Amino acid sequence: MIPYEHDEWTDFSLPENREAMKEGLSKIKSELGREFPLIIGGERIETEDKLVSVNPYRKDQVVGKVSKADKELAERAMQSALETFETWRKWPVHLRADILFKAAAIIRRRRHEFSAAMVYESGKNWLEADADTSEAVDFLEYYGRQMLELDQGKTVISRLNEKNEYFYKPMGVGFIVPPWNFPFAIMAGTTVAALVTGNTALLKPSEKSPVVAARFVEVLEEAGLPPGVLQFIPGDPKEIGDYIVDHPKLRFINFTGSRATGTRIYERAAKVHKGQKWLKRVVAEMGGKDTIIVDKDADLELAARSIVSSAFGFSGQKCSACSRAILHQDVYDHVLNRVVELTGELKIGDPADPDVDMGPVIDDIQFNRIKEYIAIGKQEGDLLTGGETDDSQGFMVQPTIIAGVEPEARIMQEEIFGPVVAVAKGKDFDELLAIANNTEYGLTGALLTRNREHIQRAREDFHVGNLYFNRGCTGSIVGLQPFGGFNMSGTDAKAGGPDYLLNFLEAKTTSEGL
Numbered sequence: 001m002i003p004y005e006h007d008e009w010t011d012f013s014l015p016e017n018r019e020a021m022k023e024g025l026s027k028i029k030s031e032l033g034r035e036f037p038l039i040i041g042g043e044r045i046e047t048e049d050k051l052v053s054v055n056p057y058r059k060d061q062v063v064g065k066v067s068k069a070d071k072e073l074a075e076r077a078m079q080s081a082l083e084t085f086e087t088w089r090k091w092p093v094h095l096r097a098d099i100l101f102k103a104a105a106i107i108r109r110r111r112h113e114f115s116a117a118m119v120y121e122s123g124k125n126w127l128e129a130d131a132d133t134s135e136a137v138d139f140l141e142y143y144g145r146q147m148l149e150l151d152q153g154k155t156v157i158s159r160l161n162e163k164n165e166y167f168y169k170p171m172g173v174g175f176i177v178p179p180w181n182f183p184f185a186i187m188a189g190t191t192v193a194a195l196v197t198g199n200t201a202l203l204k205p206s207e208k209s210p211v212v213a214a215r216f217v218e219v220l221e222e223a224g225l226p227p228g229v230l231q232f233i234p235g236d237p238k239e240i241g242d243y244i245v246d247h248p249k250l251r252f253i254n255f256t257g258s259r260a261t262g263t264r265i266y267e268r269a270a271k272v273h274k275g276q277k278w279l280k281r282v283v284a285e286m287g288g289k290d291t292i293i294v295d296k297d298a299d300l301e302l303a304a305r306s307i308v309s310s311a312f313g314f315s316g317q318k319c320s321a322c323s324r325a326i327l328h329q330d331v332y333d334h335v336l337n338r339v340v341e342l343t344g345e346l347k348i349g350d351p352a353d354p355d356v357d358m359g360p361v362i363d364d365i366q367f368n369r370i371k372e373y374i375a376i377g378k379q380e381g382d383l384l385t386g387g388e389t390d391d392s393q394g395f396m397v398q399p400t401i402i403a404g405v406e407p408e409a410r411i412m413q414e415e416i417f418g419p420v421v422a423v424a425k426g427k428d429f430d431e432l433l434a435i436a437n438n439t440e441y442g443l444t445g446a447l448l449t450r451n452r453e454h455i456q457r458a459r460e461d462f463h464v465g466n467l468y469f470n471r472g473c474t475g476s477i478v479g480l481q482p483f484g485g486f487n488m489s490g491t492d493a494k495a496g497g498p499d500y501l502l503n504f505l506e507a508k509t510t511s512e513g514l
């Protein structure tokens, strides 16, 4: 087994790579409008009612149509997963891991096709889409290896005439509920983590990105995943979400998404239903209100660049996005001016154009929500740049900076999930840190400073799951920066980290008198 290595992002400055990506885009363009079935027990099922996925940059362009599961089909999916669990759980771990490695190899060969699908379905620009594809490959390669390691169990102490063992077992049927903003990486990672550990699962992709998910399920089949291990059941979450979460035979839920949905699932899953023999386990990775602190002796150019890339990468639609910048009063004007200047250099437009830095936001719901927050922000601070929106063709929001905001302001407290950053001032490091921690979330944060004492204090007291020094607060890499947050950002499951798979396993102890 070669050691895990992060799948390198594509260098699009090379003409051959640009050509390859253009081919990927042409292929996906030629398949726009394609229909995808549900898959239950390996059977492809077409339904009348379909999720229609559209390009957020051209809302009249249909990317794909995906069959929709109702409660009856969700129940069939559950029964299929329960049945297959009895065989899949006994598969040798190395054979399960091989399916992940094979899937990773298939994706590497077709990487631009997957990235292109995200350009069309999610409005990701080339670089963001390519990074999403790399992360999907990373999850497959990393979790496969992690499971091979866990399969060895852990050492416990035996005694004379007593042999003790400690090892891990799969749990049962899981419900996989990913978000749309990392439509490939998070969807794939949350799914295969549940499968490689020997569980079977129901995957309900986000209704905003079902096509990328459908293409991934095809890859898993091609890689040899047996029928019935994974049921692919796109659908309306209002119709089937609660039904599956409440199901007495469901063993765990692997959710990533908003705080509102995560807390709802957490609460419902706590109830023990008739016929249920266990407490459901819930992984709920939720939103963020992430801060970059700029200390007075920071590298100010690096600080400004970090704020701009973290705030406006993928139109700010990352749980890790910098939505609050807190600047030391001594450098406030300088950094802010530079942030505004750099923001003005961003090219906004069609994400299929290789030179575009920022495309649309995902849909009308997000568009309207962001617009409302911009209106609130204008009351709460000074609009320095951006603020304009246009949904005549797609869902375009200009990168927006609102400065002079009080720590308690709504745009400093509530997750907006769009290209809007609020900027506040602090008089010294204590105040910078206090403002940063003044939120109910705790996902990512960054500190730009040359002061080692401040780095050490932040390590202790900046209360976020992923803390970065002298860089931006987005872009965690599988195996390098395990990802997950504190407080209302969720259960801190640390996706892409050494403990993640334990969320889907039960530990068993055996003791034998000799």
Ligand SMILES: NC(=O)c1ccc[n+]([C@@H]2O[C@H](COP(=O)([O-])OP(=O)(O)OC[C@H]3O[C@@H](n4cnc5c(N)ncnc54)[C@H](O)[C@@H]3O)[C@@H](O)[C@H]2O)c1
Pocket (backbone or CB within 6 Å): 177, 178, 179, 180, 181, 182, 186, 204, 205, 206, 207, 237, 238, 240, 241, 242, 245, 256, 257, 258, 259, 260, 261, 262, 264, 265, 285, 286, 287, 288, 318, 319, 320, 415, 417, 443, 483, 484, 485, 489, 490
């Ligand atoms: N912490 C992380 O790792 C992380 C990563 C990515 C995104 N996010 C967060 O996700 C949010 C954006 O994603 P979103 O808009 O897709 O979130 P969302 O909560 O609207 O949806 C997430 C998933 O939950 C499903 N869902 C909705 N209602 C449900 C219900 N009642 N029962 C079961 N499933 C239901 C959706 O269909 C979707 O698949 C942001 O808050 C972002 O910060 C967090």
Ligand SMILES: N[C@@H](CCC=O)C(=O)O
Pocket (backbone or CB within 6 Å): 181, 182, 317, 318, 319, 320, 473, 474, 475, 476, 477, 483
């Ligand atoms: N892991 C990603 C964020 C995932 C949430 O949207 C990052 O680190 O930027």
